[in-house]
Amino acid sequence: GCGARAGDDTSTAGASAAASCVDTSGSTIKLGFLNSLTGGMAISEKTVSNVLHMAADEINTSGGILGKKIQYVQEDGATDWPTFAEKTEKLLTQDCVAAIFGGWTSSSRKAVKPVVEKLNGLFFYPVQYEGLESSPNIYYTGATTNQQIIPAMDFLASKGVKTLFLAGSDYVFPRTANAIIKLYAAKLGIKIVGEEYVPLDKDDWTSQVAKIVAAKPDFIFNTINGSSNVGFVKAYYDAGLTPAKTPIISVSIAEEEAPAMGHEVTGNYASWNYFQSLKTDTNPKFIQSWKAYPNSSGVTSDPMEAAYISLYLYKSLVEAAGSFDVNAVNAAAKSHTITFDAPEGKVTLDGKNHHISKPGHIGQINANNQFDIVWSSDKFIEPDPYLEAYDWFPADIRKQLVGAAG
Amino acid sequence: MTKLKPLPSLRGIAALSGIAMFAVLLLAVAPAVLSDHWLNNLGKYCCWAIAAVGIGLAWGRGGMLVMGQGVFFALGAYAMAMHLTLETAGDRVPGFMVLYDPLAPLPAFWEPFRSAGFTLAAIVVLPVVAAGILGYALFKRRVKGAYFAILTQALAVALATLISSTIRETGGDTGLSDFKFFFGFVLNDPANKVMVYLIAAALLIVCLLAVWQFYRSRFGELLVATRDAEERVRFLGYDPANIKLVAFVVSALMASIGGAMFVPIVGIITPAEIGAAASILMIAGVAFGGRASLFGPALGAMAVGWGQSSLGSTWPDGWTYILGLLFVVVILFLPSGLSSLPARFAAIRRRPAEQPTPPITAAELEEVRA
Amino acid sequence: MDALISQLLNGSAQGALLLLAALGLSLTFGQMGVINMAHGEFLMLGAFTAYLVQQVIAASDLSIPVALPVAFVVAGLFGLLLEVTIIRWMYRRPLDTLLVTVGVSLILQQAALQIFPSQGVPVEKPSWLDGQLNVLGYEWPLRQLFTIVLASVCVAALSAWLKYTSFGRRIRATVHNRDLAETTGISTRTIDRLTFFVGSGLAGVAGVAASLIGGTNSQMGAQYIIPAFLVVAAGGIGQLKGTIIAAWAVGVALSCFAYWTTGSLAQVLAFILVIVFLQVRPQGLFTVRTRSLA
Amino acid sequence: MTGASLVVTDLHVEFSGFVAVGGVSFDAHPGEVRFLIGPNGAGKTTCIDAITGLTRGTGSARLGETELLGKQVHKIVRLGVGRTFQTASVFDELTVLQNLDIAAGLHRSSVSLLRARRGVDPSIEQALEETGLAGELATPAGILSHGQKQWLEIAMLLVQDAKVLLLDEPVAGMSHDERTATGDLLQRIAVKRIVLVVEHDMDFMRRFATRVTVLHQGKVLSQGTVAEVQADPKVQEVYLGTAGAATAAAMAVVPEAVAETLKLTED
Amino acid sequence: MLEITDIEAGYGRTRVLHGVTVPAGKVVAVLGHNGAGKTTLLRLAIGLLKPTKGRVLFDGEDISSLAPNKRVARGMAYVPQGQQAFGQLTTLENLQLVADGRRRGKALIEAQMARFPALEKFATRKAGLLSGGQRQQLAIARALITEPKLLILDEPTEGIQPTIVAEIEQTIMQLAGEGIHVLLVEQHIGFALEAAERYVVLASGFVTQTGDGGLAAASTVRAAMAI
Numbered sequence A: 001g002c003g004a005r006a007g008d009d010t011s012t013a014g015a016s017a018a019a020s021c022v023d024t025s026g027s028t029i030k031l032g033f034l035n036s037l038t039g040g041m042a043i044s045e046k047t048v049s050n051v052l053h054m055a056a057d058e059i060n061t062s063g064g065i066l067g068k069k070i071q072y073v074q075e076d077g078a079t080d081w082p083t084f085a086e087k088t089e090k091l092l093t094q095d096c097v098a099a100i101f102g103g104w105t106s107s108s109r110k111a112v113k114p115v116v117e118k119l120n121g122l123f124f125y126p127v128q129y130e131g132l133e134s135s136p137n138i139y140y141t142g143a144t145t146n147q148q149i150i151p152a153m154d155f156l157a158s159k160g161v162k163t164l165f166l167a168g169s170d171y172v173f174p175r176t177a178n179a180i181i182k183l184y185a186a187k188l189g190i191k192i193v194g195e196e197y198v199p200l201d202k203d204d205w206t207s208q209v210a211k212i213v214a215a216k217p218d219f220i221f222n223t224i225n226g227s228s229n230v231g232f233v234k235a236y237y238d239a240g241l242t243p244a245k246t247p248i249i250s251v252s253i254a255e256e257e258a259p260a261m262g263h264e265v266t267g268n269y270a271s272w273n274y275f276q277s278l279k280t281d282t283n284p285k286f287i288q289s290w291k292a293y294p295n296s297s298g299v300t301s302d303p304m305e306a307a308y309i310s311l312y313l314y315k316s317l318v319e320a321a322g323s324f325d326v327n328a329v330n331a332a333a334k335s336h337t338i339t340f341d342a343p344e345g346k347v348t349l350d351g352k353n354h355h356i357s358k359p360g361h362i363g364q365i366n367a368n369n370q371f372d373i374v375w376s377s378d379k380f381i382e383p384d385p386y387l388e389a390y391d392w393f394p395a396d397i398r399k400q401l402v403g404a405a406g
Numbered sequence B: 001m002t003k004l005k006p007l008p009s010l011r012g013i014a015a016l017s018g019i020a021m022f023a024v025l026l027l028a029v030a031p032a033v034l035s036d037h038w039l040n041n042l043g044k045y046c047c048w049a050i051a052a053v054g055i056g057l058a059w060g061r062g063g064m065l066v067m068g069q070g071v072f073f074a075l076g077a078y079a080m081a082m083h084l085t086l087e088t089a090g091d092r093v094p095g096f097m098v099l100y101d102p103l104a105p106l107p108a109f110w111e112p113f114r115s116a117g118f119t120l121a122a123i124v125v126l127p128v129v130a131a132g133i134l135g136y137a138l139f140k141r142r143v144k145g146a147y148f149a150i151l152t153q154a155l156a157v158a159l160a161t162l163i164s165s166t167i168r169e170t171g172g173d174t175g176l177s178d179f180k181f182f183f184g185f186v187l188n189d190p191a192n193k194v195m196v197y198l199i200a201a202a203l204l205i206v207c208l209l210a211v212w213q214f215y216r217s218r219f220g221e222l223l224v225a226t227r228d229a230e231e232r233v234r235f236l237g238y239d240p241a242n243i244k245l246v247a248f249v250v251s252a253l254m255a256s257i258g259g260a261m262f263v264p265i266v267g268i269i270t271p272a273e274i275g276a277a278a279s280i281l282m283i284a285g286v287a288f289g290g291r292a293s294l295f296g297p298a299l300g301a302m303a304v305g306w307g308q309s310s311l312g313s314t315w316p317d318g319w320t321y322i323l324g325l326l327f328v329v330v331i332l333f334l335p336s337g338l339s340s341l342p343a344r345f346a347a348i349r350r351r352p353a354e355q356p357t358p359p360i361t362a363a364e365l366e367e368v369r370a
Numbered sequence C: 001m002d003a004l005i006s007q008l009l010n011g012s013a014q015g016a017l018l019l020l021a022a023l024g025l026s027l028t029f030g031q032m033g034v035i036n037m038a039h040g041e042f043l044m045l046g047a048f049t050a051y052l053v054q055q056v057i058a059a060s061d062l063s064i065p066v067a068l069p070v071a072f073v074v075a076g077l078f079g080l081l082l083e084v085t086i087i088r089w090m091y092r093r094p095l096d097t098l099l100v101t102v103g104v105s106l107i108l109q110q111a112a113l114q115i116f117p118s119q120g121v122p123v124e125k126p127s128w129l130d131g132q133l134n135v136l137g138y139e140w141p142l143r144q145l146f147t148i149v150l151a152s153v154c155v156a157a158l159s160a161w162l163k164y165t166s167f168g169r170r171i172r173a174t175v176h177n178r179d180l181a182e183t184t185g186i187s188t189r190t191i192d193r194l195t196f197f198v199g200s201g202l203a204g205v206a207g208v209a210a211s212l213i214g215g216t217n218s219q220m221g222a223q224y225i226i227p228a229f230l231v232v233a234a235g236g237i238g239q240l241k242g243t244i245i246a247a248w249a250v251g252v253a254l255s256c257f258a259y260w261t262t263g264s265l266a267q268v269l270a271f272i273l274v275i276v277f278l279q280v281r282p283q284g285l286f287t288v289r290t291r292s293l294a
Numbered sequence D: 001m002t003g004a005s006l007v008v009t010d011l012h013v014e015f016s017g018f019v020a021v022g023g024v025s026f027d028a029h030p031g032e033v034r035f036l037i038g039p040n041g042a043g044k045t046t047c048i049d050a051i052t053g054l055t056r057g058t059g060s061a062r063l064g065e066t067e068l069l070g071k072q073v074h075k076i077v078r079l080g081v082g083r084t085f086q087t088a089s090v091f092d093e094l095t096v097l098q099n100l101d102i103a104a105g106l107h108r109s110s111v112s113l114l115r116a117r118r119g120v121d122p123s124i125e126q127a128l129e130e131t132g133l134a135g136e137l138a139t140p141a142g143i144l145s146h147g148q149k150q151w152l153e154i155a156m157l158l159v160q161d162a163k164v165l166l167l168d169e170p171v172a173g174m175s176h177d178e179r180t181a182t183g184d185l186l187q188r189i190a191v192k193r194i195v196l197v198v199e200h201d202m203d204f205m206r207r208f209a210t211r212v213t214v215l216h217q218g219k220v221l222s223q224g225t226v227a228e229v230q231a232d233p234k235v236q237e238v239y240l241g242t243a244g245a246a247t248a249a250a251m252a253v254v255p256e257a258v259a260e261t262l263k264l265t266e267d
Numbered sequence E: 001m002l003e004i005t006d007i008e009a010g011y012g013r014t015r016v017l018h019g020v021t022v023p024a025g026k027v028v029a030v031l032g033h034n035g036a037g038k039t040t041l042l043r044l045a046i047g048l049l050k051p052t053k054g055r056v057l058f059d060g061e062d063i064s065s066l067a068p069n070k071r072v073a074r075g076m077a078y079v080p081q082g083q084q085a086f087g088q089l090t091t092l093e094n095l096q097l098v099a100d101g102r103r104r105g106k107a108l109i110e111a112q113m114a115r116f117p118a119l120e121k122f123a124t125r126k127a128g129l130l131s132g133g134q135r136q137q138l139a140i141a142r143a144l145i146t147e148p149k150l151l152i153l154d155e156p157t158e159g160i161q162p163t164i165v166a167e168i169e170q171t172i173m174q175l176a177g178e179g180i181h182v183l184l185v186e187q188h189i190g191f192a193l194e195a196a197e198r199y200v201v202l203a204s205g206f207v208t209q210t211g212d213g214g215l216a217a218a219s220t221v222r223a224a225m226a227i
C-alpha cells in the first residue's frame, strides 16, 4: 500500500510518525549529545562534547532535572552531515532521548533541522552562526549575526575603518555572514576591497594573502573556521602584515585556537559574547570547574560556554514546563521568562525565536593568548535572527527567506 | 568435452537461488522485522551496495580500481536531489539560493529537473555519458593501474570541491536536504518511506542479476582476460578499451542509481558523500566482501555501512581504528574478501584427507576465476 | 605584471612544498610501485615531530634546523615499520598497497587526534625567517624562499644518492623483477626497507616545511596526498626531473588560479589541468618505454 | 578460396635514430612454412611487430589487397593476422578452455558476448586435439609449462582462424620430440594458411622450412630454399658460423643432427 | 658441491617435484619434456622456491632455507629461462648491478663485453629494448660476472643465434674446465650430454633416469624421454 501523496492532508501522517517514545517513568532522563568526535571537525567539537559532559555531571550532582539524573547518549557526527541526520533520527527514535545537544558547523545544523522538525524533537545548538533561521525544534545558544557580526562591524566603524577585506572558509556560515557584512558595510560607508574563500580543509592561504597585501585594507574580517585559520595567520605574518597596520577581526578564533596558531597573534581582535577574561560573578567558578575537568583544554571559550548554557537552559525550560514533553517545553519558552546565570552574564531566552540575549564583546589578543576586552555593547543584545530591526537588510530578502523556509 | 557443460549452469542455479534468497530477505523479511530507523538505514546500505556491485564489476572483474565512484554517485544523487528540492520548493526558488542572490532566477541547469521524466532519464544518461567520455579518453590512451585509480580519485576530489564552492548553484558544503516529496509522495509518511526502501532493495536485486549475467557470459571472461593481459587481448582482435569501457560505464550507472536512491532515503546529499573519503569507503566494502565475487561487494558494503551506524555509535574512536584495521587485515590476509572464507575453510578441512576430487564450491571457482 | 611576479614566486614556493611531499612518493611509488596513501600521515608525523622538538628546544631559531633531520628519522622509522609489517607482503600486488595504506592512514589520523590536542599544536617559525625579500617590487616572504631551498637540498641529496651510489640501480632492478634481482645477489629486503625508510623520511621533512605554512593537526596529511600523487604521475613514474617540473607547474598554476579565480576553484582547476594533461600524456612528462607486453 | 599472400615491401622501422629494420622485403604465401632467421637483433621480431601494428613501420605490408601498416592492432588481427610472442603470453588466470573461447570469440557479435558459453565450439575441440592440450582443458593457463603455453598460443591462433600466423620462436625450450610434433602441426595448418616462423633452431628449420629469409642488421641478407640459404657464405659467416667446432656444437642436437651438420659443412 | 636429495616441492597446493634427487657432479644436466619440472628444480636450487621435503646442500651445508641473494653471495649464479633482464636499466647498468662492490668490477664487465659484442654495442640501451637473444646474452654475462662456484643455467641457448650458441657452449665447457660446477637444463641433448658428467631425466616431476654423461648416453636418454 502507498502512503500519503502530495496535496493529501499530511498533518495526521506527520504526527503519528512523531509519537514520542521518551521514557519519563524512571529516575533518569536520557539526553543525546551529538558531536563530531572523528573527522575534520573533531578538532573543534571534542571540546564541546566534553563541556556537555561536565554540565551533565554538574546538574546530576545538584539533583538532576525535575529530580531525574541525566543519562546521556554520546553520538559521533563524524564531520558528516548525513550522519548528523541519521544519528538525530537514531537518538530520537531508538534511544528515545528527550533532547539533543551539539553540532558545530551550520551545515550540521541544517542536516539536523528537518529531522527534528519531522520527529518533533529538540536540538540545542551552541555555536555562533549566520542567523536567518528559527526553528520551533531548535534552540540557539550561540550568537546570531546581530550579536556577533554586527557588533564587530560597529566596532570597526567606531575605529574609523574605511576599507575591509573579507576572508572566509568556503561554506554556508562565512558566505552568509559576508553577505550580511557587505550589506551593513554599505550602510556604514566601509568599502569592501576584496573577498576570498578557501575550502574548509585547505590550509594554504598564501595566494589570497598576496591579494590582501595588494588591496591594502584597513582591517581584515575573518570568518575562517577550523585549522585553516592557522594557515591564514601564518601567511599573514609571512607576508609582513601586522596587527599594527592591518589588524584582523575574527569570529572563530577563541582562547583555545589562539595559542595553536604557531605565531603569536597579539594585537588582533575577535568578536564573541564570552571571553575567559570576562569579569562576571559566574565566570570564575566556570573556569575553575573546567580546568579541573578531566581531559579539559585548560582554557574556556565562547562555543563551549554556549554549549554549557544549552544544557542549563534546557533544565530551566523543563522545570518551567514541569515536563519533558517537547510541546510543553516550547510552550514554557513562550509563557515563561527563562533565564540562566551564564558565565557571560544573565542570558534570557526569547521564546519566539528560540535564541538568547547575549552581550557583545570585542577582545584584543594579549601575549598570554587571552583577550583584553576593548569594546562591549552597552547592554545585552536581544537576538534578531532575521535582522528585522535593521533597515539596511532588504525586506524582500527577508520575505523570500521566510517564505522559502516556510 | 561435454563433461564441463553442467558446471556453469549448476553455478547458475546456486547463484540464482542465492539472489532469490537475498531478495526474500530484503523485500519481505526486513520490512517485517526491522524498525523504521533500521529499515531506513538498511535502505541506505542498499544504495551503497548498488554502487558496490558496480565497483565489483569494474574493479574485481575488470581490474579498474575505480577510486572515484563518488563522481557517478553524485550525478545520480544530485539529479535526484535537484528534482526533489524543486518539488519541495514548488514555484519558488529554493530557499538556500535566495540569500546569495535573492533576485536571480533559478540557474538554467536546474530548470529541466523540474520534470520527473527528465530527472529519471538524467540519472541513467548522465553517468553513461560522463563515464563514456571519461572512460573512452582514459582507456584509449591506455591509462590504467595506479594512474587510473589516482586520476579517478582526483576527479572525485575535484567534483566535491567544485560543489562545495558553488554554494548558490548546488548548496555547497551543506548540500541539499529537507525534501518533502518524492515524485508526488509525501516523504514523511512512514508507508512511503517503506516504499522508497523497497525500490532501493529491488534495484539492488536487479543489479545483482545484471552482474550475474555479465559474469557468466563470455563478456565476463573477456573482462577478466583484459584485466590480466590487456595487450594480449588486443592481439586476439579485441579492443580492450571497449571491453573496459562497457564495464566502467555499467559500474558508473550503478553508482548513479545508488546515489539517486540515497537521496530520498537519507534525506540529504553533500559533497562529503561523493569525495575522496566516501569513494574510498565504497571500495572498502567491496574489498571486505570480496571484489570479484557476486555477492561479496554488496554484502561488504552493507557490512561496512552497518559497522559505521552501529559501531560508529557505540565506539566512535574505535570504529575508525576498526575500519582502518579492516582495510589492512582484509587486503593483507584475505585479498579475495570474506566471500572466499568458505572456500578457505573447506580447503583447510580437506587437506588432511587429500581427497582426489574435492567438491567444487561456487565460491572456490570464483576464487580461481578471480 | 606585479601580480604575475608575485604569483610566480608564491607558486614556486607552493610547488616546492608539493615537491617535498611528492619526493618520497616518487621513490616509494615511482621506484618501488607502492601506492602509499599513508604518505600524507608520514608528513603529519614530521610536523608533529617539529612541534615536539620545539617543546624540547625552546629556542625556535634552532628548533627547525634540528627538527628536519629528526623528522626525517621519525617518519622514516614509521615507514620502515610499515614496510616490515605490511608492505613487504604486498609487492606482487601493487594496487592493493593503496587500500592497505588507506587503512593505515585512517589509523594514524585517529591516533594523532587522540594523542595530541584535538585542535592541533602550534609550530613556530624561526625568527630568521621573519621578513621579506624584495623581488622586483614584490615583498616575497622569506619563509617561501626557505621552502624552495629546502626542497632543492632534498632533491639534490636524493638524486646524488640515486646517481652516485649503486642504490638507484638496485631499486629499479628490484622493482622490475624481484625474483631476478634476488637471484643476481641483490638483497631485495634491504633495498625495500632502505627505500621505504628514505621515502617516508622525506615525507617527514616535508611535514616540517608544511608545519610552517598551515596547521599541525590530525587532518593535515589528507590535503597533500592526492596532489602529491598527481605530481608524481604527471612527472612520469620514477622520473625525478619530471616530478620537479610537474610540482613547480602545479604550484604556479594553483597560485595563479587562486589569484585570478577563487581559492576553491583553483583547487578544482589545478586538478582538472593535471587530469587533462595525463589524458594527453598518460605516462607523464618523461617516459621509459620497454618492449615488454606487461 | 585460394587465400591472399602476405607481401612486405621495403619495410623500415626506426627507434629514435636506430634503424632496426632498414628496407626489408619478402613475401609469404598460403601453403608454405616460411622461415625468417638471422642473428640476434637482426630485426626479425621487429618485422613481426611492425606487421601486427605493435610498432610503427614505414613501407608496406599487404595482405592481399589490404595494407596493414598504420592500422590498429586489433583491426589487423581482425583481418586475419595472428601472432605469438617470443615470451609466451596467455591469460594466466583463465583456464585453457576460456583462453581458447576468448580467441574464438573474435567474430562473435557483441550481443552474443553477453550470453553464457554453452558447450565447447568444435573449432576449439579441434585445436585442443591438434595441440595435445585436450587434457588440460580446465587447467588455469598460468600453471602450464613454458612449452604448453606456446602450444596454447598456437591453438588460440587456430581457433581465431588466422589466415596469417606469425610465430616468434615457437619451439624455443621444447624437446626434440616436441619440436617434431610442433613442426608437423605447422606443416598441417600451413596448407590453407600463411605460416611465418622465426627460429634459431637450424635443425628445425631444415626439417620444416619451405623457404627462408635471412635478416642481418635490419636488411635481407639472403633469401631462398633451405639449401640455398645454407650454402650462402654470408649467412654462414654472420649466422651459422663457419668454424668447425662452432658448427658442430650448434648442430649437435642429437647424433642424427650431427651427421646432417657434417653434411652441411661438406657442401 | 650442490646436493639435492629427495626433494618435494610445488606451487600452492599443486606438487610438481616428487622425491627428486640430483646426483653430485661437476656438470650435471637435467633433461626432460616441457612441464617435467626442470625449471622448478632449478628455482629450488637457487632458493626461489622452498622444498616441502628434502634438503639442498651446498658445500656440505644445508641451505634449504637460505634466501637466493645469500646463495648468490656464497657462489651460486642463476640464469633463468626466458631471456630475463632488468628492462628499465641499460645494458651496462644490468652488468654494473652485479659488478658493484666487486674488486675487479670494471674488468669483469669488460671481459663479458668482449665475450658478447652485442652487449658492448648496446651498452647504453635499455635492456628492455634489446632483442631476445641479446637479453639472453646479457643474462649469462650477468651471471658470469659474479665469478660463481656453481652456475645454474636454465636453457641458456634458447633463442640464441647459432654462432653464439656455439660460443656459449664453449664457454660452459671452458668454465667447467676451470673447475666451476654447472647445473644445466638444456634441450640440446647432444650438447648437454657432451658437457655433463652426470645427468638426470625428469618426467612429470619424477626422476626416471640417472646416469653418467657423454654422447654415448644419448640413445638411452632419448629412449627414456620418448615415453
Ligand SMILES: Nc1ncnc2c1ncn2[C@@H]1O[C@H](COP(=O)(O)OP(=O)(O)OP(=O)(O)O)[C@@H](O)[C@H]1O
Residues within 6 Å of the ligand: C290, C291, D015, D018, D019, D020, D038, D039, D040, D041, D042, D043, D044, D045, D046, D047, D086, E122, E129, E130, E131, E132, E133, E134, E159
Ligand atoms: N623499441 C625499441 N627501441 C630501440 N631499439 C629497439 C627497440 N626494439 C628493438 N630494438 C632493437 O632493434 C634490433 C632488432 O630487434 P629484434 O627484436 O627485432 O631482433 P630479433 O631479430 O628478433 O632478435 P632475436 O633473435 O634475438 O630475438 C635490436 O638491436 C634491438 O635492440
Ligand SMILES: Nc1ncnc2c1ncn2[C@@H]1O[C@H](COP(=O)(O)OP(=O)(O)OP(=O)(O)O)[C@@H](O)[C@H]1O
Residues within 6 Å of the ligand: D142, D143, D144, D145, D146, D147, D148, D173, D174, E011, E012, E014, E016, E032, E033, E034, E035, E036, E037, E038, E039, E040, E041, E081
Ligand atoms: N607458478 C606456478 N604455479 C603452479 N604451477 C606451476 C607454476 N609454474 C609451473 N607450474 C607447474 O609445474 C610444472 C613444471 O613446470 P616447469 O616450469 O618446472 O617445467 P619445465 O620442465 O621447466 O618445462 P619447460 O621445458 O617447458 O620449461 C608444470 O606442469 C606447471 O604446470
Ligand SMILES: NC(N)=O
Residues within 6 Å of the ligand: A104, A105, A106, A107, A127, A128, A129, A130, A173, A225
Ligand atoms: N556556525 C558555524 N560556525 O558554522
Ligand SMILES: [Mg+2]
Residues within 6 Å of the ligand: D044, D045, D046, D086, D168, E131, E132, E133
Ligand atoms: Mg626476436
Ligand SMILES: [Mg+2]
Residues within 6 Å of the ligand: D146, E038, E039, E040, E081, E154
Ligand atoms: Mg622450464
